[in-house]
Amino acid sequence: MRGGLYVTGAASFVAGALIPTARKRGWRTGGVDLAPLVGEGFSRGDIADPDLADLMPPDLDAVVHLAGLTRDADCRGRARDCFAANVVGSLKVAEAAQRRGARQLVFVSTEWVYDRPERAEGCGEDIAIDGRRLQAEYALSKLTAEQALRQYCAQAGLPLTVLRFGIIYGERDNNWGAVESLVHQVATTTQISVGARGTARRYIHVDDIADAICTAIAGGDEAADTFNIVGPRLVSLGEVIETAATLLDRQPKVIEQAPEQPSIRRIRSDKAERVLGWRADIDIETGIARFIRHLSCSTDPAAMVPA
Numbered sequence: 001m002r003g004g005l006y007v008t009g010a011a012s013f014v015a016g017a018l019i020p021t022a023r024k025r026g027w028r029t030g031g032v033d034l035a036p037l038v039g040e041g042f043s044r045g046d047i048a049d050p051d052l053a054d055l056m057p058p059d060l061d062a063v064v065h066l067a068g069l070t071r072d073a074d075c076r077g078r079a080r081d082c083f084a085a086n087v088v089g090s091l092k093v094a095e096a097a098q099r100r101g102a103r104q105l106v107f108v109s110t111e112w113v114y115d116r117p118e119r120a121e122g123c124g125e126d127i128a129i130d131g132r133r134l135q136a137e138y139a140l141s142k143l144t145a146e147q148a149l150r151q152y153c154a155q156a157g158l159p160l161t162v163l164r165f166g167i168i169y170g171e172r173d174n175n176w177g178a179v180e181s182l183v184h185q186v187a188t189t190t191q192i193s194v195g196a197r198g199t200a201r202r203y204i205h206v207d208d209i210a211d212a213i214c215t216a217i218a219g220g221d222e223a224a225d226t227f228n229i230v231g232p233r234l235v236s237l238g239e240v241i242e243t244a245a246t247l248l249d250r251q252p253k254v255i256e257q258a259p260e261q262p263s264i265r266r267i268r269s270d271k272a273e274r275v276l277g278w279r280a281d282i283d284i285e286t287g288i289a290r291f292i293r294h295l296s297c298s299t300d301p302a303a304m305v306p307a
Contacts, residue, residue: 002025002026002027002028002061003027003028003059003060003061003103004027004028004029004030004041004057004059004060004061005022005027005028005029005030005060005061005062005063005064005217006029006030006031006032006056006057006060006062006063006064006097006102007019007029007030007031007032007063007064007066008031008032008033008047008063008064008065008066008067008093009031009033009065009066009067009068009070010030010031010032010033010037010042010066011033011034011035011036011037012033012066012067012070013168013170013172013175013206014066014108014168014206014209014210015031015033015066016206017170017206017207017209017210018064018066018209018210018213018214019031021207021210021211021213021214022210022213022214025214025218027061027214027217028041028057029041030042030056030057031043032044032045032046032047032052032055032067033045033067034046041057043055047065047067047068047085047089047090047092047093048084048085048088048089048092050092052092052093052096053095053096053097053099053100056096056097056100056102057100058100058101059101060097060100060101060102060103061102061103061104061217062102062103062104062105062106062217063093063096063097063100063102063104063105063106064106064108064213064217065090065093065094065105065106065107065108066108067085067089067093068085068086068089068090069081069082069085069086069138069141070138071138071175072112072136072137072138072139074138075136075137075138075141076136076137076138077137078137079137082137082138082141083137083141083144085141086138086141086142086144086145087141087144087145087148090107090145090148090149091145091148091149091152093105094149094152094153094156094158094160095152095156097158098153098156098157098158102158103159104158104159104160104161104217104223104224105149105153105158105159105160105161106161106163106213106216106217107145107146107149107160107161107162107163108163108165109142109143109145109146109162109163109164109165109226110138110139110142110164110165111123111164111165111166111167111228111230111265111267112134112136112138112139112142113129113134113139113142113143113146113164114127114129114265114267115129115130115131115133115134116133117264117265117266117267118263118264118265118266119266120266121266122266122267122268123228123265123266123267123268124228124268124270124271125164125225125226125227125228125271129143131143131144146162146226149162150162159221159223159224160224161216161217161219161223161224161225161226161227162225162226162227163212163213163216163226163227163229164226164227164228164229164267165204165209165229165230166201166202166203166204166228166229166230166231166267167179167201167202167203167204168203168204168205168206168209169203169204169205169206169287169291170205170206170207170287170290170291171206171290171291171293171294172206172294177203178201178203178237178240179203179240179284179287179288179291180291182194182237182240182241182244183240183244183288183291183292183295184295185252186241186244186245186248186250186252187244187248187250187292187295189252190252190253191252191253191254191255192241192252192253192254192255193254193255193256193257194237194238194241194254194255194256194257195237195256195257195258195261195262195263196237196256196257196258196259196260196261196262196263197236197237197238197241197254197256197259197262198236198237198238198259198262198264199236199237199262199263199264200234200235200236200237200262200263200264200265201231201234201235201265202230202231202232202233202234202235202265202267202269202280203231203235203240203284203287204229204230204231204280205231205280205282205286205287205290207282208229208231208280208281208282209229211278211281212227212229212272212276212278212280215276215277215278216276216278219275219276222275222276223275223276225271225275227269227271227272227275227276228267228268228269228271228272229269229272229278229280230267230268230269230280231280231282231284232279232280232281232282232283234264234266235284236262238254239284240284240288241254243284243285243288244288244292247285247288247289247292248292
C-alpha cells in the first residue's frame with residue numbers, strides 16, 4: 001500500500017476522476033473542499049484557513065492542489081479575489097504541505113499562461129513567457145502562482161510539480177467547455193454558430209488528466225518540474241461537430257462568424273512523454289462517444305440526446 005494523496009478542491013470535476021484512479025493505484029486519499037464531502041479523510045474547509053495543515057494527515061506522498069478560481073469567467077474583473085484565491089491560497093497550501101511533511105506538491109496550472117500559443121513551433125515548457133501580454137486575470141494569476149510556488153518550495157525543500165493542463169472535457173452535467181457544449185448542440189439543435197471551424201485545441205479527457213497526475217506523483221525526482229498536459233493532437237471545432245454529427249446521425253447547419261480567423265493553440269507535450277513516459281490515451285472520437293452516452297443516461301430532460 002502506498003502512502004496518501006491529499007486533494008484540495010476534492011469535490012471538483014478533476015478530483016472526481018483523480019480520486020478513484022489514485023485508489024486503484026494503491027494510494028490512500030483525502031481532501032478538502034468548500035462543498036460538502038463524504039468519506040473518511042475528506043472534510044469541508046477553505047484553503048485560506050490558517051489551520052489547513054491540521055486537516056492533512058501525515059505521511060503524504062503528495063498534496064494535489066486543484067482548488068481556487070478555475071474559470072476565466074469567475075476571475076474577470078475580480079483581480080483581488082482571483083489573486084487571493086490562486087496565488088495567496090496556493091502559497092497557503094504549500095505551507096500546509098510543508099508543515100505536514102508532504103513529499104511532493106502538485107500544482108495545477110493551465111496552458112493559458114502562454115502568451116503566444118499560436119507560434120508555429122509550438123509552446124514548450126521552457127520558452128520565455130511575457131506576462132505583460134496576458135490579458136486575463138485567470139491566466140496571470142496562474143503564472144504568478146507558479147513563480148511564487150517555485151520560490152517558496154525551493155526554500156522549503158518541498159519538491160514541486162507544475163502541470164499546465166489543456167482544455168479539459170468529459171462526462172459532466174454542468175460547467176461545460178467547448179467540446180461538451182458543441183456535442184449537446186449537435187444533439188439538440190439544427191443550427192450551430194462558431195467563430196471559425198478551424199479553431200483548434202489539444203482537448204484532453206478528464207481521465208487522461210487523472211492519469212497524468214498519478215504518473216507525475218510516481219515519477220520521482222524527475223517529476224519536480226513543469227509539464228504541459230494536453231490531448232493527443234490538435235482537434236478543430238469543425239471536427240468536434242462532424243464527429244458528434246456522425247455518432248448521433250444528425251446534420252446541423254454550421255454558421256461561421258469569422259472563418260478566416262481561426263484560433264489555434266499549439267501546445268507541446270513531448271516533455272511529459274520524454275521525462276514521465278506519459279501521453280494522453282483517449283482520442284476525441286472515444287471521448288465524444290462517452291459524453292453522448294453520459295447525456296443519454298441523464299435525468300435532466302434538457303440534457304437528453306435523441307435515442
